[in-house]
Amino acid sequence: MQKKLHLGSLLAAVLTAGATLSFAAAGPARVIEITGNDQMQYNVTKLEAKAGETLKVVFTNVGTLPKEAMGHNWILLKAGTDITAFATDSMMAKDTDYIAPKHKDKVIASIGVMGPKQKGEVTFTAPAAGTYTYLCSFPGHYMIMKGTLTVK
Numbered sequence: 001m002q003k004k005l006h007l008g009s010l011l012a013a014v015l016t017a018g019a020t021l022s023f024a025a026a027g028p029a030r031v032i033e034i035t036g037n038d039q040m041q042y043n044v045t046k047l048e049a050k051a052g053e054t055l056k057v058v059f060t061n062v063g064t065l066p067k068e069a070m071g072h073n074w075i076l077l078k079a080g081t082d083i084t085a086f087a088t089d090s091m092m093a094k095d096t097d098y099i100a101p102k103h104k105d106k107v108i109a110s111i112g113v114m115g116p117k118q119k120g121e122v123t124f125t126a127p128a129a130g131t132y133t134y135l136c137s138f139p140g141h142y143m144i145m146k147g148t149l150t151v152k
Helices: 002-026 083-090 101-106
Strands: 030-036 046-049 054-061 072-077 107-114 119-125 130-135 146-151
Touching: 030 072, 054 072, 054 107, 072 119, 083 101, 083 130, 101 107, 107 119
Parallel strands: 030 054, 046 146
Antiparallel strands: 054 119, 072 107, 072 130, 130 146
16 A cells, blocks of 8 residues: 555656646747847848747847947837838837837837847747748848748
């Protein structure tokens, strides 16, 4: 009888540990490191994810020029967003990290403007399958400083 009790306790412990491990494995976000530089370039311009996947983007401005002249942000836009209209309207929106208030509803995730050697991060859930543009909306940067997130 005593052996059966220990076996039952052992089985319960194994099942509990297994459930905990499964939960922990599904929980953490996949970290994506992206940098921006003084040449207005992201080091990563193509990302892939699964719909519903938790992503954590860590963005670092590796440049040396002052924030006022060469700040960078990272903005992931909803599919179908007119990026030219978004960027043009956002050029004057310094107080909102160059996201025009009228376009805020087109943003899935964003990291504010970073100066030299500054780092920011955002965690979000990958949207439905499709192709999404991310860009830097600091004045004059979006035409060069952009990339795509493909969600499958």
